[in-house]
Amino acid sequence: MRTSRLVVALGLFSCHAAVPEPSPAPRNDDAPLVIAMQAAQRRMHERYASTRAVIDGVVRSDLPAVRAAAEVVSTLDEPDALPRWQPYLAAVQAAARDIDQAGDLRAAANGTGRLATRCASCHVATHARLALGDPPASDDGASLAHQMRGHHRAAQQLWQGLIGPADERWAAGAQALSAMPFDIVAARDGAEFVGDIDDSARIRMFGRRALAARTNDERAAVFGDLLVTCAHCHAALRDR
DSSP states (O other): OOOSOOOOOOOOOOTTOOOOOOOOOOOSTTHHHHHHHHHHHHHHHHHHHHHHHHHHHHHTTOHHHHHHHHHHHHHOOOTTSOGGGHHHHHHHHHHHHHHHTOSSHHHHHHHHHHHHHHHHHHHHHHTOOOOOOOOOOOOOOOSHHHHHHHHHHHHHHHHHHHHTTOHHHHHHHHHHHHTOOTTTTHHHHOTTOHHHHHHHHHHHHHHHHHHHOOSHHHHHHHHHHHHHHHHHHHHHHHHO
8 A cells, every 4th residue: 555645744853852652543444544644754753853863963973873863764664655755765765874884973964964955855755744843942141051052953943944945944043053152162161272262163154154055965065064063062172
């Protein structure tokens, strides 16, 4: 049996988000179709949670975690998808395998951007309906913790903009990063952390590049560069 359509409802998941509990089994003649669609939806939730885990692993410089999450995406099939959709699903799996086989963090980060574009192509081809939840709102506090919450929100908006595809989400995240203060790390840890200040400046630069990027490939490249810079800054703070 082939499903005639694929309905995707994605909420905003953390890297440890659980797949929602399945709905009660339908009790009508459409039961096989509904059950297949529910299963496809659960797999899509699992893909989304796993791609978030890939991103979180990159920014923590945790390559084993990145590979483990990418392996989940690479092995999830859609047996009931229409034949014309299969190449797009295969492209998502191939991009995830590239991340799983990445030799270093930069390769994994670049692969993450490419994976997002493959997800977007699949969503467009299948006419998937995505309900992208708003990332948690950030406040205007001056502390490093407050600022980092704002950066995390902006990065999530960029990711949602890539996978949607959703231009307004991408633009919102890019604008937020382009306005990031240069001295956020120095304000807390002192001017001797020159490398960290440079990372902050680079992230702001990538925010401006994100605003100028128009194609999915350009945006994917910017996103990969951004992830690597975040990872470097986080590692410098942990190792100080």
